[in-house]
Amino acid sequence: MNTKSLEKNKHSWEAAAERFYGRNPLPEYGPMAPLEDDLNLFGDITNLKVLDIGCGSGHSLQYMNQRNAAELWGLDLSEKQINAARSLLVNCGSSVQLFQSPMELNPGLPENYFDIVYSIYALGWTTDLDKTLSNINKYLKQGGVFVFSWEHPLHSRVSNEGGALTFNKSYHEEGPYDHEGWGNPAIMQQFRISTYMNTLISHGFQIEKVIEDVWCSEEDIQRHENRWYSFEKAKSIPTTLIIKSRKL
Structure with a gap:
């Protein structure tokens, strides 16, 4: 776990938090990605215990x-x-427990307890993928489901300039990199799809589904025009990676 990266990322997120209030939550998995309403990766969650990482x-x-x-x-x-989450959920009917903590540490979460753990566009912020996935496996009951989405590893490696797609960085290059997308320096992680899958397997998960599809409405096409996630680019390079796995 890289404490300097965590400190930088925490400072960045505290400064930018309001910009991301309500951004791409479930049933969305990410920009121009299929919806949970169509994928049904969780199934019926009535009376289940769920944990949201990030x-x-x-x-x-x-x-x-x-x-x-x-x-x-x-x-x-x-x-x-x-x-913000505490205020939003104050009147919901379910029991709510929220922790301010990096995902690399267990802030007091019970082990072998949850039916579902999920992470929507957050896992790529981890400074230690092994530790984070090890924690998630411990939180889940045997047979419990882990679903995560993140920016597709190819998306940031390919630029669309004048309709021509070109690689700006090798897909094989992994590890931390500087991210200044909203004016506050932060550290993101780049992993190949195989790294996500092999790390899941090494920590006792069985992979059940991998989704790279692009889906968007006419409204989405207009909303993302000339932005980081554009429909023109998404026609050739997926925006989002979604993986469903289960604890063995």
Whole structure:
């Protein structure tokens, strides 16, 4: 675990938190990605215990509450995001437990407890993928489900300039890199799809589904025009990677 990277990322997220309030929560998995309403990766979650890794403003947990989850648990690096989630979920019918913590550490979460753990566009912020996936495996009951989405590893490696797609960095290059997408320096991680899959397998997960499809409405096409995620680029390079796995 890289404490300097975590400190930098926490500072960055505290400064940018309001910009991401309610951004791409479930049933969305990410920009121009298929919806949970169509994928049904979680199935019926009535009376199940769910944990959100990188819960942000709590809108994905709100979605789980609307689908009758019994317990809502979440952790996030940003104190502002946790406070926003606490306010959003104050009147929901489910039991709510929220922790301000990096995903690389267990802030007091029970082990062998959760039916579902998920992470929506957050896992790529980890400074230690092995430790994070080891923690998630411990949180889950045997047979429990882990679903995560993140920016597709090819997306940031390919540029679309005047309609021509060109590699700006090798797909094989992995590890931390500087991210300044919203004006506050932060550290992201780049991993190949095989790294995500092999690390899941090494920590006792069975991979059940890998999704790289692109889906968007006419509204999405217009909303993302000339932005980081554009439909023109998405026609050739997926925006989002989604993986469903299960604890053996």
